[in-house]
Amino acid sequence: MKIDIPKEPAIILHLLNNHGFDAYVVGGCVRDALLKRKPQDWDICTNARPEEIIHIFTSYSLKVLKTGIKHGTVTVLFHGKHFEITTYRIDGNYLDNRRPDKVIFTDYIKEDLSRRDFTINAMAYHPKKGLVDNFNGQSDLKKKIIKCVGEPKKRFEEDALRILRGIRFTAQLDFHLEETTKNAMYLKRKLIQNISKERIRDEIVKILLAHKPSNGILLLSDLHLLEFIIPEFKNIPKDLFNRILFLLDNTPKILEIRLSAFLFYINLFLNNPLTVNNILKNLKFDNKTINNVCLLIYESLYTPDFSSIKDIKKFMIRIGIKNLENFWALKIALIKESQAHSDFSNILNVKNTVEKILKEKHPLELKDLQITGNDLISLGIPQGKQVGILLEQLLDKVLENPNLNEKDQLLKIAKNYKPSIS
Structure with a gap:
């Protein structure tokens, strides 16, 4: 099994490897590549620490942004594209059903993959080392199921947005929810009230723009989630x-x-x-x-x-x-x-x-008329509200007969209207 990695992420992997570090493309890009879909982003994970990543890529005169450095993520700008590089990590305690209070860096890819949401997103790939798939994500892709990594209830307690993400994936990929995962979504459904409206909106938008959006909306309804999002x-x-x-x-x-x-x-x-x-x-x-x-x-x-x-x-x-x-x-x-x-x-x-x-x-709008307010004022029409009223009346005539939209004809009509608005 081989995944064709584009030039830029392939070079990023190569540079990290050349400096003695482990590195893989990871997550959604691996999932999409295995499904023969074009990945939107190529994310990279590595055992290099953020400061080491920054040192490596700035030494090649590449711009590096400290986008999520607290959680081990930096962004490298390469050929006008953004690539997120994240250090392998273990998450601390989740205090708000959304983000961990801290992260602990690790040297092991398996530990990093074990914290991810769904098995189909918990795969990593290297052009020489091949696929890392400790949670049977490739098998679940073939079965077309969305299944949590580890204990579903715990996954959703950690980050309640994962409930909506799972439903979104079913709609986008035309998959179905694994039963234990689905049951946990229902049991933990009230937790999405702790998620920001903006995050919820983004997931709803992705569901609505899926090939068959009814699949996602029906799930939201069946799991009694829709009533929390749109009462x-x-x-x-x-x-x-x-x-x-x-x-x-x-x-x-x-x-x-x-x-x-x-x-x-x-x-x-x-x-x-x-x-x-x-x-x-x-x-x-x-x-x-x-x-x-x-x-x-x-x-x-x-x-x-x-x-x-x-x-x-x-x-x-x-x-x-x-x-x-x-x-x-x-x-x-x-x-x-x-x-x-x-x-x-x-x-x-x-x-x-x-x-x-x-x-x-x-002509459809006032700006399309071959006459202006100044032209009407020059006829002796008082400046102000009456000019606007007359322009609207002239537009109404032109909508009916576009051939009237000539300055001389409009001025002639305006003269006839003049007594009625003075």
């Missing part, structure tokens, strides 16, 4: 929950779309326009994401008025050009979910009209 889900009817799962699996892997699909029916069920906003704020999402998701759900609740070109343009202005593709995707998923024989003709016709409007560069 609004606690009393949601089973049929409505199943509709949410269907929506999730029928939308593209785009976060704002998946969040909209996830929260669409909870918004309807609770009949509160602020529900989605409050959920996303509680999970510490940024304002842009919150606003876009709320907008997508609001515009998708009912079919907007598409009876005229002007109405379609007003919809485009409300939702914003950047949100259009996300709207089509969510709307099509909703049609699939609600109709036995899905008919997309209406929405696709509107989509074609929108694309035509964009291609022909129809």
Whole structure:
């Protein structure tokens, strides 16, 4: 069995070995390589102490960041990429269900691997020494199971985030939970209340962006974890929950779309326009994401008025050009979910009209008008609120007939409107 290690981590291993130290690539990169998936990061573990790692790599004029030096981790910048190098360690006591109060460095790779969360993440590899797999991670990969290293309850008491990580891996890899591990997740589920909202959010995002997100969300519900993360889900009817799962699996892997699909029916069920906003704020999402998701759900609740070109343009202005593709995707998923024989003709016709409007560069906003407030003031219109009102009226005319968007014509119209606003 051979893993192809990219140039930079291979050189890092070589340099550590040349200075008399043990070193392996470890964790997720080994797991992903064995699954024939492209690793996102190549982490390295070694028996070299942090100060020795720093000395080695600075001597080759490489920049080294002391990113987690308290826990034995430094980051080497190599060819514009970041590589974490961590000293083999044994964790001290976990006092907050998240981090150890101290770490003890060790010279043995097995001791380091024994503190890790799941067997599939507790493997290390060296191009000459091969695979180190003391906890049967390779076998569990083949069986497609997520299983804790050692005693599951202890693992989750140490770091409750591991509960969400395990569920996330089932969704990302399409694996299933080993029974003892699953039971321990349920027993220790309340511990996730000790985890920061930001950490929980990050895991939820990864679950939602999995190939089949329904697997992860269903597990969160079955293990009664979802009610701790989003209490609004606690009393949601089973049929409505199943509709949410269907929506999730029928939308593209785009976060704002998946969040909209996830929260669409909870918004309807609770009949509160602020529900989605409050959920996303509680999970510490940024304002842009919150606003876009709320907008997508609001515009998708009912079919907007598409009876005229002007109405379609007003919809485009409300939702914003950047949100259009996300709207089509969510709307099509909703049609699939609600109709036995899905008919997309209406929405696709509107989509074609929108694309035509964009291609022909129809004016849609005040800034697109061939006239400014100063032009109106020069006509004798008092500076202030009346200028804004008249500009909006002119835009309304142009939305109906884009050919009117010429300065002379707009000035002529403005003169006719002048008495009504003075």
